[in-house]
Amino acid sequence: MRKPELAAAVADQTGITRDKASEVITAFTDQISAAAARGEDTTLIGFGTFNIRSRDARDGRNPQTGATIRIPASKTVGFKAGKALKDAIR
Template sequence: MNKTELLTAMAETSGLAKKDCDAALSAFIDTVEAALKSGDKVQLVGFGTFEAKERAARTGKNPATGATIEIAASKAPVFKAGKAFKDSIQ
């Protein structure tokens, strides 16, 4: 499902206009991004938790040349599904 299909499904389920669903989805995404950038996590009980995890610096290999390279430390967004969400899709 892509964004257009998601917005169509949201509009059908909620009875809202696609334009309103697009605004709500964009606001949700922007809010989650801002929270993760500031170091917070977003926890939606029954659905899951969005958070940013620290990745340590490490040594890797360039697959094309086999040369050893240093990979810098970084932050990566992570989603952990909640129990109710996991159970609902099985």
């Protein structure tokens, strides 16, 4: 499902316009992104938790040349599904 399809589904379920639903979805994703940028977790009870995960520096290989390269440490966003979401997909 892409954002326009999600906005249409939210609009149909709530009775708001598709444009307003799209604005709500954008505001939602912006707030999760802002919290992640601050290093904060975002927990939606029953749905799941977005959290920051650290990756240590490591050695890797260039697939074209086979040369060893150093991959620097980095941060990424992880998601852990909540119980209600897990139960919904079983």
